[in-house]
Amino acid sequence: MSELRLKTYQQLTLDAMKDYFKACVRLDSAEKAFIEVLRDEDTPLAVPQYHTAAEELRDLPYVCLRLPTGAGKTLLASHTPGVAMRHLLHADRCVVLWLVTSDTIRKQTLDALKDREHAYRIALERGIGDVEVMDIDQAIGINRARLNGKNIVIVATIQSFRRDKAEWLRVHRDSSASMDVFERWESVQDDVKGRLERLEDGERPLFSLANALCLRRPIVIVDEAHNANTPLSYDTLAKVYPSCILEFTATPKSASNVLHSVSAAELDAEEMIKMPIRLETRPQWKELLADAIQTLYRLDQLAKRERAEGTGGYVRPVMLLQAQRKNEDVTVEVLHECLKTDHRIPEEQIAIATGTEDTLTDHNDIMAENCPIRFIITVDKLREGWDCPFAYVLATVREIQSSTAIEQILGRVMRLPYAQKKKFEGLNHAYAFSVSAHIGAALGNLRESLVQIGFEKMEARDMVIPSPDGGRTDDLFESEDVENSRAISIKTPERIPIETLGAEVQAVVAFDEASSSLTVTGRMTESVMNRLKDSCSTAAGKAAVMDAFVQSQRLKRRRAPVEDGAPFDVPMLCYRQGDFLEPFEDAHFMDRPWELSKCCAELSESEFPGHSSVKETGEVYQAGGQLRTRFVSLLQEQMERLSDERGWSVARLAQWLDHSIPHRDLPSAETGIFLTRAIDYLTTERGIGLADLVYQKYRLRNALEQRIDSYRQTARQEAYQTLLADTLALTVDASNPYAIFTYTRSPFSYGNCNPYTGHHDFSKHYYPRVFELRADGEEFECACFLDSLPEVEYWVRNIERRPDASFWLQTSTDKFYPDFVCRLQDGRILVIEYKGEDRWSNADSREKRNIGELWEERSGGACLFAMPKGKDFETIRQKLR
Helix, strand or coil: CCCCCCHHHHHHHHHCCCCCHHHHHHHHHHHHHHHHCCCCCCCCCCCCCCCCCCHCCCCCCCCEECCCCCCCCHHHHHHHHHHHHHHHCCCCCCCEEEEEEHHHHHHHHHHHHHHCCCCCHHHHHHCCCEEEEEEEEHHHHCHHHHHCEEEEEEEEEEEHHHHCCHHHHHHEEEEECHHHHHCCCHHHHHHHHHCCCCCCCCCCCCCCCCHHHHHHHHHEEEEEEHCCHHHHHHHHHHHHHCCCCEEEEECCCCCEEEEEEECCCHHHHHEEEECCCCEECCCHHHHHHHHHHHHHHHHHHHHHHHHHHHHCCCCCEEEEEECCCCCCCCCCHHHHHHHHHHCCCCCHHHEECCCCCEEHHHHCCCCCCCCCCCCCECCCCCCCCCCCCCCCEEEEECCCCEEEEEEHHHHCCCECCCCCCCCHHHHEEEEEEEEEECHHHHHHHHHHHHHHEEEHHHHHHHEEEEECCHHHCCCCCCCCCCCCCCCCCEEEECCCCHCCHHHHHCEEEEEEECCCCCEECCCCCCCHHHHHHHHHHHHHHHHHHHHHHHHHHCCCCCCCCHHHHHEEECCCEEEECCCCEEECCCCHHHHCCCCCCHCCCCCCCCCCCCCCHHHHHHHHEEEEEEEEHHHHHHHHHHHCCCCCCCCHHHHHHHHHHHHCCCEEEECCCHHHHHHHHHHHHHHHHCCHHHHHHHHHHHHHHHHHHHHHHHHHHHHHHHHHHHHHHCCCCCCCCCCCCEEEEEEECCHHHCCCEEECCCCCCCCCCCCCCEECCCCCCCHHHHHHHHHHHEEEEEEEEEECCCCCCCCEECCCCCCCEEEEEEEEEECEEEEECCCCCCCCCCCCHHHHHHHHHHHHHCCCCCEEECCCCECCHHHHHHHHC
16 A cells, blocks of 8 residues: 545644644643634634643643544544654654554554555654554563664553553563663653652662653554543553643544544545435335345446446445344344345345354455455444445434434445545435434434534534435435425424524424414424424424424425536636746745855854753743643653764754755755854854754754744745736636636535534525634624625635635735635626734735735736725725726
């Protein structure tokens, strides 16, 4: 397996982690860094809460990455040690303690990380260099040579670090083989020394794996952290004194510090999952099974057409069947016999995966063309780590009375084969069949199951839709809408006081006094249904409400412009070179040569203090009435003490700096001269010894990287301004298809992790859902204003940091994503960047305004740009005249 290219949402997740670690170092506080990175500049009073992992680890960098099922948690986890080592530890080597939830997952992870051809191992080595991967047995008795020779990754179960488990004793066992690891233990910081477990006489520390880890301050990765997030787990982990704890989970606990979340929309945009899930219910299990098998066979025909006409690639649709338990009627054996006898399914096409029988183990690669498996029967869950994107149909003969009844296997039918959308839309969806007399309850529980595997509640409502009656209509695989009616009417035995139930209810439900019936004009949410039921005094009234809820799920909602095929093309600001035209981006001015060797390399005392900042600031400080250690500074000082300063020269230090500081826009001949001069100045003019520079080489690297970056920004700004002034180089050509940005035509592929939750119904948004828009505030008011303008045909909330999915303009430092993009009735494009009055005049706003106005000017009237000052929406109206 080769290296896997990171998806956009995966890179954004790593970027969030990098920003957090850099803030930890700059602020010398994990809590302050978390608050800074997550604070919303539009709501400065909303301060994110930071939870301490354990009292013994106060101000430890401890964050959670929330990734739903199918997002590739293990691949991301493989990239994180490199991010932590570079931006937090500032060390040459690191130890990683990789914790998983079970022995099965431990073995799978261990095998993957040991395989030099596996994408996980490649990602790991790309970040931290040469690696030795081992389990607890191999790590016990580890010596100094192995710790110093390579980066160490120890894969273990979470149970190994719980006091009530036998493995815990082995981790703390004294071993003479590890004696040399502790040769300099008395010279370590008091903060570390006090944590080392000692012999009963207290004379020396135990030569144990736990103590060895404590000295090396491991990066702790916790996979599926929701299974480990208990006080016992992290109090125990405190004994190995981690440098940071990084949780990867689909369902964070309330005490997790969620740094970044990934949404279903992002997964769908990257073609990772099948969406939506079509649900069919029947009260009789044999009828349901027949429908499910018919769907599987129709999918098989689509798959054959897809291979011949579409994206290619072999796909063999597979059905997962959930049987009832042993003491019930429709057991594994009953389902197995029904498949063979009633539907004549060959035995070789059926596999069983239960706690007592697992014939799946006979098939190493279920996606292989020679694998015959089409049906897999299970009860509660499939074996851990099993994955098959060919699983399209989930049929359960157990009535879904709770979300937990199905969540263990639901994620198995959601992964899209080969992470690639198919030509035939039916192959982009998943299919669920459930024995139930009430589709409303089944819908609710299936949606709740999606929440349990990491998706948001609001996302789940869109991700599961009821199939047409019986699931057998010809348009099952093509139609997005179940019914053509715009409203339904349900008789009720009692009057329901709609007028007292709030705006959310009144937006979709009315009560007709004459006919004593509910009129429903939109899909009811669970909260609307519950409010209506609570207002009823009789069981018959509540039943009528439930009937209305079920039928409302089949209503055709307002179709967004994208669903009717409306185009949304926006001309880009482009760079022209002869007949060649491409979107204007940083490469066009970054690649212009500039000479670092002629720049001043002298670092001042304020830029690079001659003495360690840790010694100057001390080891404790007062915060909130408590004494806290300066965790990050002490961590980096300890990592520095593990390094060996012997054998270094000016040339070797300059070479190390050259390798450690990114400079793809500069040749090493330029950086080498600059770095050597910088070192010479520090040693000769400021009298700092070479050994001290080596000892503080990461601080030196940061100082020089900042100095080089300041020169780079100056050079970029000059080159950027030169290009802006060139009337021929930058242009907008609305007639050239290569110079046009097009918003995706997939309704599900738009969005990020924060859906709009307000009650205002936007009638002109290009997509069915709005993302990254608060339900109140000035940006919300601006969106309402745009939605009300008769000149606006439709608009979109433009989402930041998604260059493939959002419109952008290049500034001298990064890409600028305006807040709103509108298509006007006359075909022109209007772009709006909202700025509060307090930020309208700052340097960042001025640069954005300049590039926006240049884009408008070069478009020849096809494009308009406005940046209203606060609520001065009249500025927008004037643009349209």
